[in-house]
Amino acid sequence: MESDEVNPNEPPVAMGSRDSGSFMKHMDTSFESFFYKREYTEKNFCFYMSVCARQYKSDEAMKAFRRMETMGITPSEYSYNILTLNFAKKRDIEMVMKLQKESLEKYKLVPNKFTYNNLLVCYAKMNQPNSCENVYREMIDKGIKADAVTFTTMIDAY
Numbered sequence: 001m002e003s004d005e006v007n008p009n010e011p012p013v014a015m016g017s018r019d020s021g022s023f024m025k026h027m028d029t030s031f032e033s034f035f036y037k038r039e040y041t042e043k044n045f046c047f048y049m050s051v052c053a054r055q056y057k058s059d060e061a062m063k064a065f066r067r068m069e070t071m072g073i074t075p076s077e078y079s080y081n082i083l084t085l086n087f088a089k090k091r092d093i094e095m096v097m098k099l100q101k102e103s104l105e106k107y108k109l110v111p112n113k114f115t116y117n118n119l120l121v122c123y124a125k126m127n128q129p130n131s132c133e134n135v136y137r138e139m140i141d142k143g144i145k146a147d148a149v150t151f152t153t154m155i156d157a158y
Helices: 022-026 042-054 058-070 077-088 093-107 113-125 129-141 148-157
Strands: none
Touching (some): 042 058, 042 077, 058 077, 077 093, 077 113, 093 113, 129 148
16 A cells, blocks of 8 residues: 555554554444534545444444535545445445445546455455455456455455
């Protein structure tokens, strides 16, 4: 991974924390409370959706994502990848595929390695190694380089 790339599969790091994502498991995810002293920016919406992912609250993440769109904040690959990760962790392949299709058709966002890694996470959690291999082949065919997350997730499918 390039040093300036942000990985939506990894939560933001809390300075001085041993487990960088553990604090997210205990954060208040009520929308009003979360945004009480935060601006409505894509970055903050992404952080909120990351917290929801950590707490397996995909419905709340979806509501926040739609609210972001309603407020006129255009989603990026990053925000879509965080949202799809919410559903991938819950093994909701239909929603993962629907969101990836929507991102391409509605916003012309091209799938990247994080998009494919989210698909892999979903298939791995569903114990579908053959589907993981198909996703991996598609990545390679499209010239997208696999990373450690890709390979580790594929191993987890077995």
